[in-house]
Amino acid sequence: MDLRVAHASELPALVQYADRPEHNAGTAAYLADLLSQKCTRPEWCLVAEDGDGRVGAATALWTLPGSDVPRALVLLEVPWDEPELATGQALLAEAGKLAASLGASELEHVIDSPAQAPQFQADPERRAELLRLAGFSLARDGRRFRRAAGGELPPQDDRLTWRSLAELGREPFLALLAETLPTSADAHFAAGVARHGARGAAEEVLADMEAFAYEPHWWEIGHAPDGTPAALSLPARNPSVAVIGLVAVAPAHRGNGYATAxxxxxTKVLVEAGAQEIRGDCDRANTAMSKAFARAGYENFADRQEFSRSL
Structure with a gap:
């Protein structure tokens, strides 16, 4: 099996399956979109070619628009029935070397269940096995939610008075994040606090959110009737869809339904900005957030396992 960068003639198709036309069309369209947004580059698309010249495995490095440092792997396809998943292990090792050479210190990959467009990730158990063999570990066991276009907006909570980033500046957002992250039920945030402390984790989380597309007036802090900061809202757009982004509720104000608020x-901010679909994720252990999405009219359409490894 020969590992190499994909030829121009192989883009955006990569691995194709004779009996899966929907899969082939969906993944090709997805990769074409990523290439157009510079979320990946042709030289970031790796393939494994067998002795007969057929591409039997592939993946692509991914990042947010405007960044030259890869963050994740997408469109991972290998021979899933291969003993020891040797081709997949070799491909992931090569992808890790390439990502490290481009400045990445960590690489992520997600597995969504059930399999769906645009990545159509069949064989989730084998995928998870391959990632573990390649040195990845489970960083978050999550749930995915979405709200389709149309329908009434969820009721707004008039107990909270909202003030935006444009009005307040960045510091109050960092302060509220530093207060909330140490007791969050989200595994990502807990890991960040363990690595960097509360303030450092807050800086990291806010910097990650600032890599998404947003307007300063979208980001807000909700103040309780007593005037204290109670909740934080960071809606945004990723390269594919509008997202709730980040929800945080100050420890002193939990149990009041402010996550739903x-x-x-x-949701209101994004719909008014023209969003047709809105998505949101949370940790499976964060039952309060799962309930908040459900109460706001979102459906749990998939589960998502997030894996990562240091390079």
Missing amino acids: VVARG
């Missing part, structure tokens, strides 16, 4: 507020 934040989802409702973010």
Whole structure:
């Protein structure tokens, strides 16, 4: 099996399956979109070619628009029935070397269940096995939610008074994040606090969110009737869809339904900005956020396992 960068003639198709036309069309369209947005580059698309010249495995490095440092792997396809998944292990090792040479210190990959467009990730158990063999570990066991276009907006919570990033500046957002992250039920945030402390984790989270597309007036802090900061709302757009982004509720104000209020507020902001579909994720262990999405009219359409490895 020969590992190499994909030829121009192989883009955006990569691995094709004779009996899966929907899969082939969907993944090709997805990769074409990523290439057009510079979320990936032709030289970031790796393939494994067998002795007969057929591409039997592939993946592409991914990042947010405007960044030259890869963050994740997408469109991972290998021979899933191969003993020891040797081709997949070799491909992931090569992808890791390439990502590290481009400045990445960590690489992520997600597995969505059930399999769906645009990546159509069949064989989730084998995928997870391959990632573990390649040195990845489970960083988050999550749930995915979405709200389709149309329908009434979720009711707004008039107990909260909202003030935006444009009005407040960045510091109050960092302060509220530093207060909330140490007791969050989200595994990502807990790991960030363990690595960097509360303030450092807050800086990291806010910097990650700032890599998404947003307007300063979208980001808000909701103040409780007593005037104290109670909740934080960071709706945004990723390269594919509008997202609730990040929800945080100050420890002193939990148990008052403010997580639902934040989802409702973010939904209103994004719909008014023209969003046709809105998505949101949370940790499976974060039952309060799952309930908040459900109360705001979102459906749990998939589960998502997020894996990562240091390079």
